[in-house]
Amino acid sequence: xxxxxxxxxxxxxxxxxxxxxxxxxxxxxxxxxxxxxxxxxxxxxxxxxxxxxxxxxxxxxxxxxxxxxxxxxxxxxxxxxxxxxxxxxxxxxxxxxxxxxxxxxxxxxxxxxxxxxxxxxxxxxxxxxxxxxxxxxxx
Amino acid sequence: xxxxxxxxxxxxxxxxxxxxxxxxxxxxxxxxxxxxxxxxxxxxxxxxxxxxxxxxxxxxxxxxxxxxxxxxxxxxxxxxxxxxxxxxxxxxxxxxxxxxxxxxxxxxxxxxxxxxxxxxxxxxxxxxxxxxxxxxxxxxxxxxxxxxxxxxxxxxxxxxxxxxxxxxxxxxxxxxxxxxxxxxxxxxxxxxxxxxxxxxxxxxxxxxxxxxxxxxxxxxxxxxxxxxxxxxxxxxxxxxxxxxxxxxxxxxxxxxxxxxxxxxxxxxxxxxxxxxxxxxxxxxxxxxxxxxxxxxxxxxxxxxxxxxxxxxxxxxxxxxxxxxxxxxxxxxxxxxxxxxxxxxxxxxxxxxxxxxxxxxxxxxxxxxxxxxxxxxxxxxxxxxxxxxx
Ligand SMILES: [Zn+2]
Numbered sequence: 065x066x067x068x069x070x071x072x073x074x075x076x077x078x079x080x081x082x083x084x085x086x087x088x089x090x091x092x093x094x095x096x097x098x099x100x101x102x103x104x105x106x107x108x109x110x111x112x113x114x115x116x117x118x119x120x121x122x123x124x125x126x127x128x129x130x131x132x133x134x135x136x137x138x139x140x141x142x143x144x145x146x147x148x149x150x151x152x153x154x155x156x157x158x159x160x161x162x163x164x165x166x167x168x169x170x171x172x173x174x175x176x177x178x179x180x181x182x183x184x185x186x187x188x189x190x191x192x193x194x195x196x197x198x199x200x201x202x203x
Numbered sequence: 204x205x206x207x208x209x210x211x212x213x214x215x216x217x218x219x220x221x222x223x224x225x226x227x228x229x230x231x232x233x234x235x236x237x238x239x240x241x242x243x244x245x246x247x248x249x250x251x252x253x254x255x256x257x258x259x260x261x262x263x264x265x266x267x268x269x270x271x272x273x274x275x276x277x278x279x280x281x282x283x284x285x286x287x288x289x290x291x292x293x294x295x296x297x298x299x300x301x302x303x304x305x306x307x308x309x310x311x312x313x314x315x316x317x318x319x320x321x322x323x324x325x326x327x328x329x330x331x332x333x334x335x336x337x338x339x340x341x342x343x344x345x346x347x348x349x350x351x352x353x354x355x356x357x358x359x360x361x362x363x364x365x366x367x368x369x370x371x372x373x374x375x376x377x378x379x380x381x382x383x384x385x386x387x388x389x390x391x392x393x394x395x396x397x398x399x400x401x402x403x404x405x406x407x408x409x410x411x412x413x414x415x416x417x418x419x420x421x422x423x424x425x426x427x428x429x430x431x432x433x434x435x436x437x438x439x440x441x442x443x444x445x446x447x448x449x450x451x452x453x454x455x456x457x458x459x460x461x462x463x464x465x466x467x468x469x470x471x472x473x474x475x476x477x478x479x480x481x482x483x484x485x486x487x488x489x490x491x492x493x494x495x496x497x498x499x500x501x502x503x504x505x506x507x508x509x510x511x512x513x514x515x516x517x518x519x520x521x522x523x524x525x526x527x528x529x530x531x532x533x534x535x536x537x538x539x540x541x542x543x544x545x546x547x548x549x550x551x552x553x554x555x556x557x558x559x560x561x562x563x564x565x566x567x568x569x570x571x572x573x574x575x576x577x578x579x580x581x582x583x584x585x586x587x588x589x590x591x592x
Pocket of ligand 1: 095096097098099100109110111112113114
């Protein structure tokens with residue numbers, strides 16, 4: 065259902081992240097002083113406090129740390145999708161992020177299994193949000 | 204920080220009318236709870252020179268501390284709004300105690316609660332449902348508050364073997380106790396089967412695993428311990444208190460199975476010179492059924508992985524070895540925004556005094572109250588005593 069949900073909110077911290085997503089890339093911030101990767105995007109490194117930051121492309125592979133199948137959504141635009149999966153993914157590179165599990169077999173998701181990045185269109189201006197589908201297939 | 208042990212007392216407690224109270228405003232419910240807490244302590248508004256409250260999602264107020272002071276006709280010399288979600292009431296007790304000890308004021312009135320059941324506009328209901336999620340990196344995926352706790356529950360079940368039956372037993376424990384409470388929101392008995400077959404919200408959590416949405420407010424009065432003989436009734440002594448904050452959003456939580464309740468509890472025990480074995484009963488934060496199980500284990504009241512079984516074996520019943528949530532908790536007594544956890548403090552004082560009839564626990568010298576806010580983000584643990592110790 066491309067575009068049926070609102071576009072993500074872009075701000076100064078996250079503009080490169082969302083621009084990356086628009087181009088099919090999952091971008092993480094990396095500290096140029098200590099090398100720590102972080103998610104979500106922020107001004108300072110949470111490991112050392114440095115403000116020297118660069119963007120690094122993630123592989124798009126990860127594993128399911130936990131998940132829930134939502135039957136009652138908070139907002140009407142999500143209620144139309146129920147039941148749907150919300151999951152926490154541990155990226156291969158280390159950071160953890162939230163996602164939906166998308167695809168026809170999404171409801172069969174299991175804890176610890178491999179997932180692979182996908183993207184979903186939001187809004188009417190071509191915005192994309194990172195999503196994940198089951199399996200260790202091609203990114 | 205100098206120790207707060209034995210320096211301040213909780214002198215009186217009150218709760219508003221609870222349930223659906225459409226004839227009262229949210230701030231009005233707070234005022235009612237405040238009046239009852241002051242009456243309980245044998246004090247009046249003239250004795251109050253400090254005021255703390257939390258926040259509201261149902262009424263369009265900005266500086267809620269001064270809003271409540273203004274509503275009550277108070278001009279305090281110490282006043283603030285504290286916003287650490289459900290952790291706010293316990294954190295406010297700590298801030299009140301610190302303010303009294305520092306000489307900023309003598310008597311602090313603390314209140315929290317809202318008219319969540321009947322006072323919500325559509326906009327405020329949506330805001331209340333989504334405000335806990337990260338606006339940019341969680342909310343695009345349609346999580347919801349039960350969904351965050353569901354992800355914790357699933358991981359906890361995976362790592363420690365906690366079962367759905369054990370979680371359901373938490374809800375039944377609370378309901379059994381609420382049935383003995385004259386002011387509890389829920390009046391109908393439930394069984395483990397009822398919880399397991401109730402409507403799914405966010406797997407593995409069903410509707411009966413989730414806390415209530417009530418019109419409710421609570422209040423308590425904090426003052427110097429040397430004023431104890433002047434109070435109308437026996438107060439509770441603050442023996443120990445600790446807070447710890449690890450994250451706000453679940454994507455930034457250091458773990459889905461280890462939380463700041465460990466550190467807040469250790470700080471409270473250290474201040475009191477007590478350990479988990481000295482606690483007679485506990486009022487734990489139970490916004491969802493998995494949460495008191497985690498808290499029992501993190502606070503050392505149960506072995507890791509053994510908290511759920513204590514509920515299932517009814518050891519947490521009022522007649523049990525270690526009574527938990529004797530008022531029914533957020534699951535069955537009341538939950539209204541920041542107000543939920545305040546009733547743990549209210550109930551702790553009542554139980555410590557004794558005389559609660561069919562709800563009275565047998566051993567009532569030391570109570571533990573735990574509040575948490577966000578997604579187990581902000582934690583605060585309180586140890587209260589029937590006597591100074
Ligand atoms: Zn760094």
